[in-house]
Amino acid sequence: MAVSAAFENESLSEKVKRTIVDRVVDGTYPPGMRLVELQLAKEFGVSQAPVREALRELSSTRLVENIPRRGTFVRSASQDDLAEVYFVRLALEGTAAAAAYPALHADPAPLREALAGMREAAATNDAHGIAKYSTDFHRAVVVATGNRLMLEIWDSLYVEARTMATVVRGHVDLHAAAEAHVPILEAFESGTPDLCTKLVTEHQHEYSILPQE
Amino acid sequence: MAVSAAFENESLSEKVKRTIVDRVVDGTYPPGMRLVELQLAKEFGVSQAPVREALRELSSTRLVENIPRRGTFVRSASQDDLAEVYFVRLALEGTAAAAAYPALHADPAPLREALAGMREAAATNDAHGIAKYSTDFHRAVVVATGNRLMLEIWDSLYVEARTMATVVRGHVDLHAAAEAHVPILEAFESGTPDLCTKLVTEHQHEYSILPQE
DNA sequence: CCAAAAGAAATTATCGATAATCGCTTGTGA
DNA sequence: TCACAAGCGATTATCGATAATTTCTTTTGG
Numbered sequence: 222m223a224v225s226a227a228f229e230n231e232s233l234s235e236k237v238k239r240t241i242v243d244r245v246v247d248g249t250y251p252p253g254m255r256l257v258e259l260q261l262a263k264e265f266g267v268s269q270a271p272v273r274e275a276l277r278e279l280s281s282t283r284l285v286e287n288i289p290r291r292g293t294f295v296r297s298a299s300q301d302d303l304a305e306v307y308f309v310r311l312a313l314e315g316t317a318a319a320a321a322y323p324a325l326h327a328d329p330a331p332l333r334e335a336l337a338g339m340r341e342a343a344a345t346n347d348a349h350g351i352a353k354y355s356t357d358f359h360r361a362v363v364v365a366t367g368n369r370l371m372l373e374i375w376d377s378l379y380v381e382a383r384t385m386a387t388v389v390r391g392h393v394d395l396h397a398a399a400e401a402h403v404p405i406l407e408a409f410e411s412g413t414p415d416l417c418t419k420l421v422t423e424h425q426h427e428y429s430i431l432p433q434e
Numbered sequence: 435m436a437v438s439a440a441f442e443n444e445s446l447s448e449k450v451k452r453t454i455v456d457r458v459v460d461g462t463y464p465p466g467m468r469l470v471e472l473q474l475a476k477e478f479g480v481s482q483a484p485v486r487e488a489l490r491e492l493s494s495t496r497l498v499e500n501i502p503r504r505g506t507f508v509r510s511a512s513q514d515d516l517a518e519v520y521f522v523r524l525a526l527e528g529t530a531a532a533a534a535y536p537a538l539h540a541d542p543a544p545l546r547e548a549l550a551g552m553r554e555a556a557a558t559n560d561a562h563g564i565a566k567y568s569t570d571f572h573r574a575v576v577v578a579t580g581n582r583l584m585l586e587i588w589d590s591l592y593v594e595a596r597t598m599a600t601v602v603r604g605h606v607d608l609h610a611a612a613e614a615h616v617p618i619l620e621a622f623e624s625g626t627p628d629l630c631t632k633l634v635t636e637h638q639h640e641y642s643i644l645p646q647e
Numbered sequence: 648c649c650a651a652a653a654g655a656a657a658t659t660a661t662c663g664a665t666a667a668t669c670g671c672t673t674g675t676g677a
Numbered sequence: 678t679c680a681c682a683a684g685c686g687a688t689t690a691t692c693g694a695t696a697a698t699t700t701c702t703t704t705t706g707g
Contacts (some may be wrong), residue, residue: 232503232659232660232661233504233660233661234660234661235502239515247478255692257687257688257689258688258689259687259688260688263707267661267662268511268621268661268662268663269661269662269663269689269690270660270661271660271661273487273689274486274487274490274660277490277491278494280490281494281495282494282584283583287690288666289445289688289690290667290669290689291446291668291669291670291688291689292669292688292689293689295511302583305581305582305584306583306586308529308533308579308581308583309526309581309584309587310527310528311529312525312526312528312584313522313525313526315525315526315527315529316524316525316529317520318677320521322696341517362658366521368518368521368522369518370496370518370519370521370522371521371522371525371536373496374522374587426495445689445690445691446676446691447690461707470657470658471658471659471660472657472659473658478690480692481691481692481693482659482660482691482692483690483691483692484690484691484694486659486660487690491706502659502660503658503659503660503697503698503699504658504659504698506659506700507659520648626699632681647701
């Protein structure tokens, strides 16, 4: 068998999609690699159609790049690309923070839980865990705005995958990464909307230069 | 013949896509309408594949909604949806404005040209023209950041189509709409980055409540 | 007369095959 | 030797047909 089998009643193209995402994230399909539709189809034991559909969808989320009549390639997350992602995150999360203030001020549980997760992960030196919970933390801010469109766009940035790559490869101090979120949580608990925007923006900025070290 | 014939060497699915966009925007396919793949294929004189591909792509840009195994429907641009779009524009353009300042301060030509276009359109009572050039104006700010990712996301918001719908249907004063952009242009010419952000944000906010009248 | 079930019609998802196009290799003439 | 064109293999784009599912209609039993 080829594609992962979980989620029985999802469509073939969705299974294929998940499989491709996994392989791009774990490096099986390295950046720049050409993904040939019929080749993947054969590999997964399906026809061209679902593979093509999966690739097109991943193209719209920018995990791969599709060039008409030429092919599909795994996006190489170049330094420039990463910088662009961070800048968009800065725009989205910064604006989201102020809008999310009322909801998160009333109930900061999502942030607290994510922070707890990060601390536990840091304690066990679990880089993947840090990536996951850090993503949860930032995502929670966007979720709290109630803006589904913004959340969709934010999700399409593949923050978790990128964070994972950064944390796993990089020499990031896990404890420091976790604690860096504390001021943001405190701002939501006892600060102002503007302060939240400011801290989120600064936090983002810090990380945006981290990978260049 | 069915699909528009311009752009000779674009793919069938792209032609189909443009045709569907046009018909959604001009109301031929009203909100909520179900778009049946084989039906459209017959109408356009193509097979199911390019239609399906076009619909999937439009789904990723939220112009239509795809429900697995159930079909594709024209999104009803509800008040909530529009508000979400405006909020995201606010986030993107507001942040973009400050980053675009150096480039547009050095050369504000794109903004000036768009403004000139708007004025001419207003003079001839051309609502479509206003929509187009207003879009150009705001897009120029995002372009000037040099961030391709942000531009892609901005484009996916279908600002022009929405502006068109608002202006054409609504009772918008075209002259006022054009002149509303002057302070922004002036801020880029002789103001500060922060002022640009402020004005763009306010401008956005004004428009965000316009459609509710 | 109504609710659930069976059957029919419509539509999406997938397949296998073919047409159109691209990039590379090979051959040609200056 | 090199620019360029023809030919070739690989791959994407599109087609027409079929399988799988959903939705609509009709039937059945209470």
